[in-house]
Every structure is written in structure tokens, then in C-alpha cells.
Amino acid sequence: MTKKNLQVCLSPALFDLYADRKSIVVVVDVLRATSTMCIAFEKGVKKMIPVSTVDQALEYKATNPDYILAAERNGAPVNGFDFGNSPQTYINSDMKGKTIVMTTTNGTKSINIAKKDHDVVIGSFLNLKALANWLIKQERDVLVFCAGWKDKFNLEDTLFAGAITELLDKSGLYNNSCDAAQASKTLWEKGRHDLFGFLENSSHRKRLEKLNIDSDIHFCLKQSKTTKIPILINDQLIALDED
Ligand code: MLT
Secondary structure, three states: OOOEEEEEEOOHHHHHHHOOOOOEEEEEOOOOHHHHHHHHHHOOOOEEEEOOOHHHHHHHHHHOOOOEEEEEEOOEEOOOOOEOOOOHHHHHOOOOOOEEEEEOOOHHHHHHHHOOOOEEEEEOHHHHHHHHHHHHHHOOOEEEEEOOEOOEOOHHHHHHHHHHHHHHHHHOOEEOOOHHHHHHHHHHHHHOOOHHHHOOOOHHHHHHHHOOOHHHHHHHOOOOOOOEEEEEEOOEEEEEEOO
16 A cells, blocks of 8 residues: 655645645644634534634524534633633533534634645544544645644644654554654654643743633643544534544
8 A cells, every 4th residue: 555645734835835625623722722723522412614714613503592602812711602622611601502603713713724725623632543544544744733833833733743743653654754743743742741841832832821720721631531523514613523
């Protein structure tokens, strides 16, 4: 079998350089959009609609009053919305069967960039092993897409890229000649044993700590706590289960 390509894109600003119109794109935004998405489906959410702007979210609500709106900007909830972007929301309240319209600073924007020409799935540390197993079964090229922060590199998404690159490399199915994938794997090998400590000076950990949401950081760094794999179908996320 011919080996498949494995690439890592470290910022939305670079996506066009990696876009090949055939890879499965794994969008990752560890703190916190894709972690929140994974745990929301684990807790029974039915659908999640990732939109890029607050106005788009409000438009969905206008025509679907039973939709729940979740919006975050710069780490904080957007005034007037039902929820911000904390994964704890989906643990502490019954959202079974609900449809969530979600907009975040970087994560949902990245999904809407990738969806133009690629199949899109959602990755986080929370579904790491299940996602790696599912990707290997697809026998397709993979592009790990780090949402970063406002087009800048961030540590946490790159650590995830390294973690999933390591798992995919072990399968022997992928030709990993991407320098960003190699660099992310090296970062993962350096930080894997204490992710929270490794992120001590990361920009988004500091941003979230200022907002007193440290607990979200610890939660989003837990590994393989769900087998749900959110996949984008017709602009809406539903969950496959790699159980
Ligand atoms: C993002 O979109 O960058 C994150 O979801 C921001 C956050 O939740 O703090």
C-alpha cells in the first residue's frame, strides 16, 4: 500500500500552503473550542454548528429559537449569549439532544476555512486515541490544522499535533516528511509528561488564568476521555463513535 501524507499546519495564515483538496483536515483548538466540542458530544449534544461571527450565530437563533448559542471572544463569554466556550458547561448541565450554535475566536473560524475544500474532523487531547485509530482506518492523507491564536503559533495546539503525529507515525501508514509535523512531535516529546507545567508561560494559559478559568486548562489537557469524533457534514458537526 502506498504511504499516505501527513502534514501539520501551524496557523490559519499558512493553510493555503498546505491545502491539497484531498487530505482529511483535523482542526485542533485545545484551549478550548475543539476540547469543548468533543466533551459536548460525549455528554449527548446532538449537533454543533460552528460559525465564524456573532451575527451568524444570531441569525441561526432567529430561525431556530430552540438552538442554544455559545460564543467566546478573547477567552470570555460574549454578552447576551447562553454560554461561552467552557467544556464544563456541558458537564454541569443537561444538553442531551440539543443543537448548539458556536462561535469562538479561532477554532470555529479555522473550521470554516478548512471546510471549503476538505473533509473536516475535530481533534483534541480528549479524543486523541480514538481519533488516531479512526484516521488510520480511513487510509487517507491527513492535515492537522492548528487554530493557534489570531493566526499566531500557539504551544498547546502544536503539542496536540505532535501527539497525534506520533500515533499516526507508529502505524507505518504515513510518509511524514513535513518539518512542522517533525517539530510538533519533538515539542510533544518534550512536554508530554507535564503538559500543564510545559504550558506555564503559554499565552492562552495566561489569558485564561486572568479570567479565572484555570480549571478549563486542566480539563482540556486530559487525554483520551472520549471516543467521540465530531465530523462536519453540511456545515454541521455530528459525532462518529470510534468505540
Ligand atoms: C479559540 O477559539 O481560540 C478558543 O476557543 C478560545 C477560548 O475558548 O478561550
